[in-house]
Amino acid sequence: MSANPYGFFDDQAREYVITRPDTPLPWLNYLGQDEFFGLCTNTAGGYTFWKDAKLRRLTRYRYNNVPYDLGGRYLYVNDGGTVWNPGWKPVKAKLDRYECRHGLGYTTIAAGKDGLEVTQKMCVPPGENLELWQVTVKNTGNVAKSPKIYSYQEFCFFEALNDMTNYQRTYSIGEVEVEGNAIYHKTEYRERRNHYTLFACTRDISGYDTSRDAFVGIHEGLHEAKVPFSGKAGNSKAFGWNPVGSHEISLHLEPGQEETFAFILAYVDHTLVKFTGEKFTAPYVINKTVGRAIVEKYSKTGAVDKAFADLKGYWDENLSHFQVESPDPHATRMANTWNQYQCMATFNMSRSASMYETGIGRGMGFRDSNQDLLGFVHMIHDRARERILDIAATQLSDGTCYHQYQPLTKKGNAEVGGDFYDDHLWLILSTVSYIKESGDKGILDAPCGYADRKYGSDSEKETLLHHLETSIAYTMRMRGPNGLPLIGHADWNDCLNLNCHSTEPNESFQTAGDVGGSKAESVMIAGLFLYAARELSGLYSFLGREADSDRIAADRKTMLDIVESVAWDGEWYTRAYDSQGKVIGSKANPEGKIFIESQGWAVLGGAGADNGRARQALESVHKHLYTKNGIVLQQPAYSTYHPEYGEVTSYPPGVKENAGIFSHNNTWIHLGWCLLGEGDRALEYYHSICPSNKEEQIETYRSEPYVYAQMTAGKDAPCFGEAKNSWLTGTAAWTFVVVSQGIFGIQPDFAGLKVDPCIPRGWPGFKVVRKFRGATYQIEVRNPKKVSKGVVSVTVDGKVVAGNVLPILPAGTVAKVVVELG
Ligand code: GLC
Ligand code: GLC
Numbered sequence: 001m002s003a004n005p006y007g008f009f010d011d012q013a014r015e016y017v018i019t020r021p022d023t024p025l026p027w028l029n030y031l032g033q034d035e036f037f038g039l040c041t042n043t044a045g046g047y048t049f050w051k052d053a054k055l056r057r058l059t060r061y062r063y064n065n066v067p068y069d070l071g072g073r074y075l076y077v078n079d080g081g082t083v084w085n086p087g088w089k090p091v092k093a094k095l096d097r098y099e100c101r102h103g104l105g106y107t108t109i110a111a112g113k114d115g116l117e118v119t120q121k122m123c124v125p126p127g128e129n130l131e132l133w134q135v136t137v138k139n140t141g142n143v144a145k146s147p148k149i150y151s152y153q154e155f156c157f158f159e160a161l162n163d164m165t166n167y168q169r170t171y172s173i174g175e176v177e178v179e180g181n182a183i184y185h186k187t188e189y190r191e192r193r194n195h196y197t198l199f200a201c202t203r204d205i206s207g208y209d210t211s212r213d214a215f216v217g218i219h220e221g222l223h224e225a226k227v228p229f230s231g232k233a234g235n236s237k238a239f240g241w242n243p244v245g246s247h248e249i250s251l252h253l254e255p256g257q258e259e260t261f262a263f264i265l266a267y268v269d270h271t272l273v274k275f276t277g278e279k280f281t282a283p284y285v286i287n288k289t290v291g292r293a294i295v296e297k298y299s300k301t302g303a304v305d306k307a308f309a310d311l312k313g314y315w316d317e318n319l320s321h322f323q324v325e326s327p328d329p330h331a332t333r334m335a336n337t338w339n340q341y342q343c344m345a346t347f348n349m350s351r352s353a354s355m356y357e358t359g360i361g362r363g364m365g366f367r368d369s370n371q372d373l374l375g376f377v378h379m380i381h382d383r384a385r386e387r388i389l390d391i392a393a394t395q396l397s398d399g400t401c402y403h404q405y406q407p408l409t410k411k412g413n414a415e416v417g418g419d420f421y422d423d424h425l426w427l428i429l430s431t432v433s434y435i436k437e438s439g440d441k442g443i444l445d446a447p448c449g450y451a452d453r454k455y456g457s458d459s460e461k462e463t464l465l466h467h468l469e470t471s472i473a474y475t476m477r478m479r480g481p482n483g484l485p486l487i488g489h490a491d492w493n494d495c496l497n498l499n500c501h502s503t504e505p506n507e508s509f510q511t512a513g514d515v516g517g518s519k520a521e522s523v524m525i526a527g528l529f530l531y532a533a534r535e536l537s538g539l540y541s542f543l544g545r546e547a548d549s550d551r552i553a554a555d556r557k558t559m560l561d562i563v564e565s566v567a568w569d570g571e572w573y574t575r576a577y578d579s580q581g582k583v584i585g586s587k588a589n590p591e592g593k594i595f596i597e598s599q600g601w602a603v604l605g606g607a608g609a610d611n612g613r614a615r616q617a618l619e620s621v622h623k624h625l626y627t628k629n630g631i632v633l634q635q636p637a638y639s640t641y642h643p644e645y646g647e648v649t650s651y652p653p654g655v656k657e658n659a660g661i662f663s664h665n666n667t668w669i670h671l672g673w674c675l676l677g678e679g680d681r682a683l684e685y686y687h688s689i690c691p692s693n694k695e696e697q698i699e700t701y702r703s704e705p706y707v708y709a710q711m712t713a714g715k716d717a718p719c720f721g722e723a724k725n726s727w728l729t730g731t732a733a734w735t736f737v738v739v740s741q742g743i744f745g746i747q748p749d750f751a752g753l754k755v756d757p758c759i760p761r762g763w764p765g766f767k768v769v770r771k772f773r774g775a776t777y778q779i780e781v782r783n784p785k786k787v788s789k790g791v792v793s794v795t796v797d798g799k800v801v802a803g804n805v806l807p808i809l810p811a812g813t814v815a816k817v818v819v820e821l822g
Contacts, residue, residue, distance in 0.1 A: 071222070121308070148248060149249040150228045199266075211238040315341075375733030630689040
C-alpha cells in the first residue's frame, strides 16, 4: 500500500484513488479533451466551460472561497431525513465509505452511508459538447429505503468576469425554462447569443428548482441548503437573481436493489450544429429541438456506458504511442500515463483554468503553448498542427508576438501586449518537433498571416516558414551592447523585468512604463537562440536547402562566439545585463549570483561543449542550486525589492521566481545531464521533482501526487518542499521530453527514430513500444556493460542497422528492435 494516507496509484486501472476527502489541498482532475471542459476536484467541486473559460463559462465557481473549493456538480442525498453528499462536500456528513477515482478524462466518486451507496461517475464523451454524470444508487442494507436525490449546479452567465463583478446587471437578466426533466438556462439568448445551457436528467423527476434563493436560501450556505434538508423540491422558476439547476429524484429501493440514471450538462450552440429552425417557437419560448435530441440520445439504454467506453478507447489510443517498461516505478508510471495525460491538459488549457488560474486572467500563452506542444505532438498530429498555425498567426510581422490570446477568438490580448523577446523563438521548437514527429513538412508552406496584416495581403510570404525566419531575424536584429539578445519586458522568466522599473503598486510588473532606450540583455535568450537556430538549420538541411542551412548556422556561430566571450563568469554562465549595463547572475552580485535558466539553455544550445564549460556550469548548479526537492531558480535569494530587476525580487525568498523550485526550468538541467551522459544524475534529478515520488512527504508537499506543480518552495522558504500551482505548467511537456527522449532516449528525428538513452549505470535495460509515422517499434534496450550512454549495436527484426536511427517503416509495420549499450 501507499505511504500516502490520502490515496494510492492504481496503475492497472490508470487511476489515482483518493481514500479520504480531506486532502491537504483540493486534488483536481479535468474532464474533457476537445472543446468542452470541466474541472473536477475530489469532492466534486469545480465548473464547466466551452472552449474558453472566460468567454463561455457554463457553471459558476467562486475562487478564493471559504472553505477552499466550494461549489460544483453536487448531489444531495436525503435518506429518511439524513442529508449527505457522496463527494462529502458541502454538507460534510460523516460517511461510512468514500472513494474518489481520478481517471483519464473521468472521475468517479463513490460513497456510502447507513446502507445506501451512491456512485457518481463523470466524463465528457470524446467529440461531444456535454458532461455526463452516471449515478447509481444502491440499497446495501436490509430494509427498504425511499431516498431522494437532488442534483445541483449554479449557472454562470457565460462571460465569467462580468458574471462575478457586474451584479447591477446580472441580478436582473437570469432566465430559465423547464420542460419535462430538462432545465434550460437561456440568459441573454433573446439578444446576442445563439446558445444556452441544458441540464437534464434521463429519469423521471419528482420536482425541480431553478432559483438559488429557493433551493439554498438567502442566509443559508450550501451545506444547509433548504430544499434537500426539507426533502421537498420547490419547483421554483428563476426570474433574475441567480439561476441554478436542481432535479429531485424520488426512489424506492428494496434491500439489494439499485437504480442507475444520468444527468447531462450540455452546451447547445445553434451556430455549431446544423440547425435551421426558428430561434423561438413562441414568444419567450426557445426552440428546444437540439436540446431534446441530446436528452433522447443519452436516455437510450447503453448510451452513457458507450460514452465511457469511447473515452477509454480514446485514451488507450493516445497513450499507445509511447509505453515503457523500466526498472524505475516512478518514471514508468509517469511516462506511461500521468505525464502524457497532463500534457493533454496543458495543451488544452495553456495557463487558463485550474485551481490557481481563474480562467479569466490568462488565455493561451505564446511561449507556453509552444512549449506545451513538445509533450503533445506525438499524440494527435492534426490538433498539434492546427495549434501551431493558430499561435503563429498571433505573431506580428516585425517578429514580436502577442504574449497571450483568447482561445475563443484566437485574437491576441491587447492588455498584456507583446515585447517578451523570447516568445518568437519557441515557435521554432514546436514546429520542428512537430515535423520530426509527423513528417509533415507541408506545414511550413501553410499560410497563417501575421496579426498586424490583413490576411492574404502578401500571402506568398505569410507561410509558417516565413514566421520562423522572421523569428531568427528578430533576435539577430534586436541585440544590445554586448551583442546578446535584448530582453524586452521579460524572457522565459516573466519576473526578470529589467526594462520596467515599477514603483507604483497598482501596475503590472511586466507592462509598467518602459525605461526609454534601455539595452538590457538576456543570456538565456542567447542560449535558446543557439538551440532554435540549430533546429532550423537542421530542418533546412533535411529539406535539401543547404545554403539556407548554412546561413542560419552562421547566425548561430555569431551568437555562440558572443556567449562564450561575454557570458562566462568563471564557473557558470551569467544571466543578463540590466538597463545600466550591469551584470546579473555573476559572482560580482551580492544576491542572485547564479541562475538556473542560462546554465540550462547555454548547455542545451551547445555552448561549452568543447571547452568543458557545459560540465562546469552543471556542476555549479549541483553545488549551489540543487536540493532534494529540486533545483532552486537562483542563489542567493533576493532579500529586498529592486525595481531595476522587477517582479523576481518582489517574492519572498524561496518562492516562485525568487529562488523557488520552478519545476519547469529544472527539466532543462535534466536534459543537460543526459547530454553529458550522466544517467544517474539525470534520474536523481528527475526524482527530485517527480510528484509520484512525493507520496512519502505528502503532508509537506500537499499538491496532487499524479501531476506536476509549477513550483515547490525552495530552501529559503519556511515551507521548503511545499508544492503550489499544480497542473498548468510547462513542466508537463518538458518532463515528458526528459523522460522519453533524454532518459529513455527515444528521439523522433527527420529521417527516422533515433535511439540514444541515458540511464543509470545499474539498469540492466528497459523496453519501449513507440508508434512513429504509422509503424510500431517494439524496442528492447540492453545494458550488459553497465554504462549510462552509448549505443553499440542496433538490429531491426534481426537485421543490423548502422548508427542509431531506426528507419521509417511502412505504416502498419510492427518491428522488433534490439539496442545494445556499451
Ligand atoms: C509561468 C508562465 C511562463 C513563464 C514562467 C516563468 O509558468 O506561464 O510563461 O515562463 O512562469 O516565469
Ligand atoms: C508567471 C510567473 C509569475 C508572474 C506572472 C506574471 O506566471 O510565474 O510569478 O507573476 O508570470 O504574468
